[in-house]
Amino acid sequence: MKKVIAFIGNQQKHATFEAVCEFGDHLKSYGEIDFEYLFLKDYQLEYCRGCKLCFNKGEQYCPLKDDRDVLIEKMSHADGIIFATPNYAFHVSAPMKNLLDRLAFVFHRPRFFGKTFTAIVNQGIFGGNSIVKYLSNMGRNFGFRVTKGCVLNTLEPRSEVAQQKFTREIKKASARFYKGLMHTTPPVPSFFRLLMFRMSRTTIKSTLNDKYLDYRHYKEQGWFESDYYYQVSLGFIKKTAGLMFDRLGKRMAKRL
Ligand SMILES: Cc1cc2nc3c(=O)[nH]c(=O)nc-3n(C[C@H](O)[C@H](O)[C@H](O)COP(=O)(O)O)c2cc1C
Structure with a gap:
């Protein structure tokens, strides 16, 4: 039910x-x-x-x-x-x-x-x-x-x-x-959703610290290291794109 x-x-x-x-x-x-x-x-x-x-x-x-x-x-x-x-x-x-x-x-x-x-x-x-x-x-x-x-x-x-x-x-x-x-499993993210996740987690990691709830939450959930919010098989192209988005996020965070 x-x-x-x-x-x-x-x-x-x-x-x-x-x-x-x-x-x-x-x-x-x-x-x-x-x-x-x-x-x-x-x-x-x-x-x-x-x-x-x-x-x-x-x-x-x-x-x-x-x-x-x-x-x-x-x-x-x-x-x-x-x-x-x-x-x-x-x-x-x-x-x-x-x-x-x-x-x-x-x-x-x-x-x-x-x-x-x-x-x-x-x-x-x-x-x-x-x-x-x-x-x-x-x-x-x-x-x-x-x-x-x-x-x-x-x-x-x-x-x-x-x-x-x-x-x-x-x-x-x-x-x-x-x-x-x-569906019993959550969906594979689109490129846009993957970009949003990787950019925001990189920005949070680079610009915030333990005083901020978002930082602590991402840390507790393992989101600073994971491919996405939840366990999902991204495939080669999205995995590579994810790494690129991380790098882009780091570069953007430096400018903030
Ligand atoms: C304040 C107000 C603003 C509305 N603005 C729009 C609108 O921008 N575009 C549109 O197509 N209909 C608009 N309507 C019509 C309603 O979307 C339409 O009557 C709808 O069926 C209302 O839902 P209901 O029957 O569950 O109350 C508006 C109605 C009201 C009362």
């Missing part, structure tokens, strides 16, 4: 919720899935004050006492996560953006390896593709395996053609997500 949680970023049970329901029904038809709907509006989440204590000292030093850790716990215990949001002014909704801000420290110390992520964006007419791209990047930064999300046009009244497209897109996205869920 796989546990999947949909984090829903709008206030009402409208088209976004409808899309998540259809998505969940498809998933449950593919295999044994425990599917949970989580409305962000039901959780107390303050706005980030920008003190950066979570980055430098640790997330436990955040001065805001709210439901952030409840949401993190939920993510930690799930096998799959969906971020579903309406397109508001060409971006995610405010509660969804707030969640991302409050979890930004995870970009420094990614942790959701082996879990699958996707994005569902609902919109009237335009702008959703860049939102799905943005959310997919956030998912990768958190450490998730990301499957291609979907953008749904839900301008009311919805024509029959639009409704058919809505259903088709959700079905395809849910099949991709289910395939991701069934």
Whole structure:
């Protein structure tokens, strides 16, 4: 049985919720899935004050006492996560953006390896593709395996053609997500992800020290020596590229 949680970023049970329901029904038809709907509006989440204590000292030093850790716990215990949001002014909704801000420290110390992520964006007419791209990047930064999300046009009244497209897109996205869920090992990183890992670990090693949490975390995880965040067979070309990225990182760190 796989546990999947949909984090829903709008206030009402409208088209976004409808899309998540259809998505969940498809998933449950593919295999044994425990599917949970989580409305962000039901959780107390303050706005980030920008003190950066979570980055430098640790997330436990955040001065805001709210439901952030409840949401993190939920993510930690799930096998799959969906971020579903309406397109508001060409971006995610405010509660969804707030969640991302409050979890930004995870970009420094990614942790959701082996879990699958996707994005569902609902919109009237335009702008959703860049939102799905943005959310997919956030998912990768958190450490998730990301499957291609979907953008749904839900301008009311919805024509029959639009409704058919809505259903088709959700079905395809849910099949991709289910395939991701069934993987037992995390993915081989792309060149870009490998570059990001090697450059950041080299910069952290060269410019920080034991006083900084990122430094201690990378040291404890063995990330200063490993090929990537997790054990993975890179193959000759990516191994060589990784060594080049390390050298590039060292050169860049000298200029900082
Ligand atoms: C404040 C606001 C801003 C919006 N901005 C956009 C937009 O930039 N592009 C777009 O295509 N639709 C936009 N819409 C339309 C919504 O994305 C669309 O109605 C969507 O279906 C809302 O999701 P819901 O039905 O789950 O509430 C906006 C709607 C609101 C209320």
